Amino acid sequence: MTMPQILSVRGRIAAEQLATKLAQQATQALIDEARLSPKPGLVDSRGSGAHQDLTLALMERSAHSLTSTFYALALHSFQRPADIALRQEVGCLGREGEARMMQATGGVNTHRGAIWAMGLLVSAIAMQPEKDTPQAIARCAAKLASLPDAFCPKRFSKGSHAVQRYQVSGAREEAQRGFPHILDLALPQLRDSRVKGATESQSQLNALLAVMTRLADTCVLSRGGMPALQAMHAGSRAVLSAGGTQTAAGRVQLQALEKRMLSDNASPGGAADLLAATLFLDRVSLA
Numbered sequence: 665m666t667m668p669q670i671l672s673v674r675g676r677i678a679a680e681q682l683a684t685k686l687a688q689q690a691t692q693a694l695i696d697e698a699r700l701s702p703k704p705g706l707v708d709s710r711g712s713g714a715h716q717d718l719t720l721a722l723m724e725r726s727a728h729s730l731t732s733t734f735y736a737l738a739l740h741s742f743q744r745p746a747d748i749a750l751r752q753e754v755g756c757l758g759r760e761g762e763a764r765m766m767q768a769t770g771g772v773n774t775h776r777g778a779i780w781a782m783g784l785l786v787s788a789i790a791m792q793p794e795k796d797t798p799q800a801i802a803r804c805a806a807k808l809a810s811l812p813d814a815f816c817p818k819r820f821s822k823g824s825h826a827v828q829r830y831q832v833s834g835a836r837e838e839a840q841r842g843f844p845h846i847l848d849l850a851l852p853q854l855r856d857s858r859v860k861g862a863t864e865s866q867s868q869l870n871a872l873l874a875v876m877t878r879l880a881d882t883c884v885l886s887r888g889g890m891p892a893l894q895a896m897h898a899g900s901r902a903v904l905s906a907g908g909t910q911t912a913a914g915r916v917q918l919q920a921l922e923k924r925m926l927s928d929n930a931s932p933g934g935a936a937d938l939l940a941a942t943l944f945l946d947r948v949s950l951a
C-alpha cells in the first residue's frame with residue numbers, strides 16, 4: 665500500500681488531528697451501541713441475547729481493537745478524491761481491521777459489518793472535511809463503496825449467501841445506495857424522539873427499531889430465514905406504532921419482539937452496525 669499522500673506540515677497536523685478525533689468517535693459509537701439496553705436478540709448490558717459466543721466485554725474489546733484502523737482510514741483518505749487507488753487502500757485497511765478484530769476476539773466475528781459501514785464513513789469525512797452534513801458524508805461514502813476493489817478476495821460469506829438466496833440488498837448495497845436506512849429512518853427517528861422528550865437511550869432504541877422495520881438484515885436471514893425477518897419487521901413497527909420505547913405500550917411490544925427473536929435465535933447484527941454508524945454520524949455532524 666502507498667503511504668498517505670505528501671502533505672505540508674500544517675496539512676499533516678490537520679490530518680492527524682482529524683484522524684484522532686474520528687477514530688475516538690467511531691470507537692465510542694461502537695461501545696455505546698453495544699451497551700445500549702434492552703436490545704432484542706443483541707448483546708447488551710443485560711447479556712448476550714441470541715448469541716452463544718459473544719459478550720459485552722468481547723464487543724468492547726473488539727471496538728477498542730478497531731481504533732487504529734479508523735485512524736489509518738482517516739489519515740489515508742484525508743482530502744483525497746474517490747478513485748480506485750483510494751478504494752483499494754481503504755479495502756486493504758478494512759481487511760487489516762477485520763484481522764485485528766478476529767485477533768482481539770479469538771476468531772469471533774463481532775464487527776465485520778461495522779468496519780465496512782463506519783470505515784467508509786470515516787474515510788468519507790476525511791476526504792472532504794468541510795462537508796459535514798450526514799447527506800454529503802453518505803453520498804461520498806457511497807461513491808467510494810461503488811468503486812471496484814480488484815484486491816478483494818472472493819470468499820464465502822453468510823451475507824452474500826443470504827443476498828443471493830433471498831434476492832435482497834445486503835451490507836454492500838446499503839453502502840452503495842448511500843445508507844438509506846440511516847438517513848431516511850434511523851437519524852430522523854433519533855432526532856425526532858429527542859425532540860419529543862424521550863431519554864437518550866430511548867431515542868437510540870427507537871432509532872434501532874426504525875432500522876429494524878425495513879432492513880434485510882442478513883444476520884437474521886442466515887439464522888432464522890424469511891419468517892424471522894418478517895417477524896422482526898412487524899414487531900419493530902408495532903413498538904413504534906404503540907408510541908416507541910418511551911411508552912408503556914411500546915415497551916410491552918418490545919418485550920414481545922424480544923421473545924419472538926430469541927425463539928427464532930435471531931439477532932439483528934446488521935441493524936446494530938447501522939445504529940452505531942447513525943450515532944457516529946449524528947455526533948460528527950453536530951460537532
Ligand SMILES: CC(C)(COP(=O)(O)OP(=O)(O)OC[C@H]1O[C@@H](n2cnc3c(N)ncnc32)[C@H](O[C@H]2O[C@H](COP(=O)(O)OP(=O)(O)OP(=O)(O)O)[C@@H](O)[C@H]2O)[C@@H]1O)[C@@H](O)C(=O)NCCC(=O)NCCS
Pocket residue numbers: 715716717754755756757758759773774775776777778779780781783784813816821822823824833834835836838879880881882883886887931933934935937938
Ligand atoms: C461488503 C462486506 C460488508 C462483506 O459483505 P457480505 O455481505 O459479503 O458479508 P458478511 O461477512 O456476511 O458481512 C456483512 C455484515 O454486515 C452486517 N449486515 C447484515 N445485513 C446488513 C444490511 N442489510 N445492511 C448493512 N449491514 C448489514 C452484518 O454485520 C453484523 O453481523 C455480524 C455477525 O454476523 P455473522 O457472521 O453472520 O454472525 P452470526 O450470525 O452471529 O454467526 P453465528 O454465531 O451464527 O456463527 C457482526 O460482525 C456485525 O457486524 C453482516 O455480518 C465487507 O465486509 C467487505 O467487502 N469488506 C472488504 C474490506 C473493504 O472493502 N472495506 C472497506 C471499508 S473499511
Ligand SMILES: Nc1ncnc2[nH]cnc12
Pocket residue numbers: 697698705706707708715718723774775778931932933934936937
Ligand atoms: N450488540 C450487538 N450484538 C450482536 N451482534 C452485534 N453486531 C454489532 N453489534 C452487535
